[in-house]
Amino acid sequence: MSYSIQVDDHDMTQALRRIARDRLARAIKACDTDTPTARMIAVHDIRKRLKEMRGLMRLVGPDFEGYKQVDRRLRDIGRQLSELRDIKVRCDTLTQLSDYVSPPDDHLRPYLDHLAQTRDAAYDTAGDLLNTVAQHLAELRKSSVDWQLRHRGRKAIFPGLSATYATARDTMERARETRAPEDFHDWRKHVKYHFYHARLLAPIWPDAMEAQVKAAESLGELLGKHHDLVVLGDEARSTGLNETAIKALDTGLKSQIAAHEKQAFLNGARLLADTPEALTHRWSIWYRLWRHAK
Numbered sequence: 001m002s003y004s005i006q007v008d009d010h011d012m013t014q015a016l017r018r019i020a021r022d023r024l025a026r027a028i029k030a031c032d033t034d035t036p037t038a039r040m041i042a043v044h045d046i047r048k049r050l051k052e053m054r055g056l057m058r059l060v061g062p063d064f065e066g067y068k069q070v071d072r073r074l075r076d077i078g079r080q081l082s083e084l085r086d087i088k089v090r091c092d093t094l095t096q097l098s099d100y101v102s103p104p105d106d107h108l109r110p111y112l113d114h115l116a117q118t119r120d121a122a123y124d125t126a127g128d129l130l131n132t133v134a135q136h137l138a139e140l141r142k143s144s145v146d147w148q149l150r151h152r153g154r155k156a157i158f159p160g161l162s163a164t165y166a167t168a169r170d171t172m173e174r175a176r177e178t179r180a181p182e183d184f185h186d187w188r189k190h191v192k193y194h195f196y197h198a199r200l201l202a203p204i205w206p207d208a209m210e211a212q213v214k215a216a217e218s219l220g221e222l223l224g225k226h227h228d229l230v231v232l233g234d235e236a237r238s239t240g241l242n243e244t245a246i247k248a249l250d251t252g253l254k255s256q257i258a259a260h261e262k263q264a265f266l267n268g269a270r271l272l273a274d275t276p277e278a279l280t281h282r283w284s285i286w287y288r289l290w291r292h293a294k
Contacts, residue, residue: 003052004202007290011152016060017144019200023049023056024141031134036123039130043084046133050078055196062159063149070140070147077136084126087119093228093235111239154287158280161201164193166276172268179261181230188223191271195220204286212271219267226260229253 002022009015027049030042053074061067094112149156171187195216202209233253236246274282 003196004200006203011149012060012063012156013147013149013152016056016064016149017147019056020053020144020147021141023052024137024144028134028137028141031130031137033130034127036120036126039084039123039126040088042130043081043088043126047078047081047085050074051192052196055193056200058164058193059157059160059197059200060149062163063151063156064147065150066147073136073140077133077140080129080133080136084122084129087115087122089231090235091115091119093232094239096228096232153291154284157201158284158287161197161283162276162280164190164197165272165274165279168194169272169276172265172272176265181227184223184230184261184264185227187268188220188227191216191223191268192220194271201283201287204283204290208286215267215271219264219271222260222264222267226257226264229257229260 003019005012005015006018009018027046030045030049033039033042054071057064057067057071057074061071064070091112094115168187168190171183171190175183175187195213198209198212198216202213233250236249241249
């Protein structure tokens with residue numbers, strides 16, 4: 001498992017550099033595509049690697065002097081792909097919307113056809129952009145050989161683990177209080193960071209950590225579906241659907257959104273049951289036992 005610390009890593013700086021080189025190399029390789037369909041897959045894959053990298057950065061951030069600069073570069077590279085990502089997401093969302101509206105509304109098909117043509121044209125001409133992204137990724141990968149953490153072992157990672165976990169708990173409570181879509185989206189973002197941290201630390205006790213990884217992944221996916229449904233409703237209004245169709249759609253969406261919220265809070269309460277201090281203390285013990293067992 002390349003996206004995790006390994007017992008052969010001399011210290012956390014070595015682990016950081018190794019993981020970063022691997023993730024960035026995968027992203028660079030994904031940029032080498034020559035068809036619109038392949039580029040759609042590539043953009044998804046590159047963004048996934050960037051998210052993994054930003055998760056890694058948050059784990060070591062308090063111990064890494066270059067954290068803000070690197071995280072900003074990762075964010076900016078991701079933004080270069082935002083337009084491509086957004087147009088595909090809108091097409092996918094509207095395709096899903098067509099399944100909800102029966103019989104199909106007269107306004108929907110022309111709008112969806114227009115979006116699909118715009119998407120295909122954007123990906124057809126995305127070669128130069130992906131080449132530029134590959135260059136930026138290669139520059140970042142080259143610089144990673146000089147990255148240095150202040151501490152060698154657990155002190156390099158557990159402050160970042162604790163801070164991210166605490167933020168996931170805080171954003172859950174905010175979403176519970178406000179029920180605002182943007183707060184659910186923010187909660188999902190920090191759950192995903194915790195998911196990456198659990199993956200990165202999985203070797204300290206694989207059997208126990210596997211459950212944490214799966215629970216975080218499942219909650220992240222559930223919150224992602226919640227976000228998709230909210231976006232679906234917003235998109236419906238922008239298409240010019242008639243009032244009857246929108247009312248029918250709203251009725252179905254509200255029911256599903258409420259069900260997703262109920263399940264997300266239940267799953268979140270389980271995943272985030274520990275205090276940050278308790279979780280960090282327990283995982284720190286597992287880490288020390290794992291390091292001493294080699």
